[in-house]
Amino acid sequence: MSDWTEKYRPTTLSEVRGNNKARDALEEWAETWDDHRDAAIVHGSPGVGKTSAAHALASDMGWPVMELNASDSRGADVIERVAGEASKSGTLSAGGTGRRLVILDEADNFHGNADYGGSAEVTRVVKEANQPVVLVANEFYDMSKSLRNACETIEFRDVSKRSIVPVLRDICRREDVEYEDEALEKIAESTSGDLRSAVNDLQAVAEQTDKLTVDDVVTSQRDTTEGIFDFLDTVIKEADAEGALRASYDVDENPDEMLNWIEDNVPKDYEGGELADAYQYLSNADRWLGRVRSSQNYSFWRYATDNMTAGVAASRRGDKGGWTRYGPPSYWSKLGRTKGTRNTRDAIAERVAEREGTSVATARREILPFLSAMTHHCKNRELTVRMAGAYELDESEVSFVTGSGKSTNKVESIVEDAEERREKQTVEHSGSAFFNTGDSSGDDNQSAGSDESDESATNESTAGEESDGQETLAAASGSDDGGSESGVEEGATEADEDDDQSGLSDFM
Secondary structure, three states, X not given: OOOHHHXXXXXXXXXXXXXXXHHHHHHHHHHOHHHHOXXXXXXXXXXXXXXXXXXXXXXXXXOOEEEEEOOOOOOHHHHHHHHHHXXXXXXXXXXXXXXXXXXXXOOOOOOOHHHOOHHHHHHHHHHHOOOOEEEEEOOHHHOOHHHHHOXXXXXXXXXXXXXXHHHHHHHHHHOOOEEOHHHHHXXXXXXXXXXXXXXXXXXXXXXXXXXXXXXXXXXXXXXXXXXXXXXXXXXXXHOOHHHHHHHHOOOOOOHHHHHHHHHHHHHHOOOHHHHHHHHHHHHHHHHHHHHHHHHOOHHHHHHHHHHHHHHHHHHOOOOOOOOOOOOOOHHHHHHHHOHHHHHHHHHHHHHHHHHHOOOXXXXXXXXXXXXXXXXXXXXXXXXXXXXHHHHOOOHHHHHHHHOOOOOOHHHHHHHHHHHHHHHHHHHHOOOOOOOOHHHHHHHHHHHHHOHHHHHHHHHHHHHXXXXXXXXXXXXXXXOXXXXXXXXXXXXXXXXXXXXXXXXXXXXX
């Protein structure tokens, strides 16, 4: 049996149910696009018909569709190549207008290292687009403010029960499914405004019976805010150990998220010894989750869940009555506030790791703190210049490592000097690539009988060239009055010629 959500997907805007106002606004946006040329953000809860409405709009307007799912391809290069090109070029087959509709689905789903630069690239694309662009999002405020401000916004609300039931009834008639009206109403009530889930539930039940009755309708618990709050009440206040564990089976949260919810809210009802015992169980759960992350053995999840649910419930001493104002984990808001800083840190760590031949975790945990201490506030300017040159850091990245303001003249001059140093080293390390090979043979003949002059020249050049090569830690961190020359070892020049490895040693 085919998927009914695809089989009965709306083909025109007039078939989109439950969001007449949003549907009309989307149609008006498309018809007047030549006047405003803005992109549109269509946002709302999952399953309310956002993507279907975008495709139906393209069908009504006679526009070919180019769709990119942000969950699959989120990097700036992919967005530039696909969405960027589609937004700039028309098509000869798109009627007389030459228009095509670019749909970026799940446009709020830009998270993690793979997305570094992706959000900024999407903002640039929609601002420069010469074709209509629709961004589909579940969480409007998860998108960057600059992207939201650059687009027209259209909100799709949850589909009401009275709009869902006629859709289910129509599908039953087309599929020759006998039904009771009460059964369709129960499906509509249980899906909390999610039309797609209602159709899926209808198909799941209809495949198992000849006639759809109320008793046949068994739907799973949906992922709703009320669901997680009821779960917290059950674990923290009401159920015994076994009941708390069973309650976790009906919550659509993975153990990591569940632990964050319980950890943040258990102190609102527990205190003293019971709170200490509860945190002990939560600590055990966190250890098991750590084993999952390190070994990728997800069978350990069961032990984590046992501790964070049954363990917390068993720690309760006495009845917990009344109403408690539970809230989302503060850890999540902290991650949101520090996302930009973490992206900068990870970008630097990846560059350091690649150059030093180590893991990103080691670079982040061990090398970056060392660099930060050695170059604090750019006090050792020469060392900071070497660092910026070695890892190709810009102003914001130098500011991150040293703790200095990125817009200061000091940081800007350091980055400029680092760039000059890199260009100079490129020429010096090029060998004979920039010179006539005939000249070098003459130099070799001249130097054949001049061992003494060569030794003198080497000693004289060591002091000047060693600042670009390998120094001891004491010399690098010494005073800025030129005294570091005395700390250069006599064999340093020969070592530089033999060792072409670059990295931390460049500025140590």
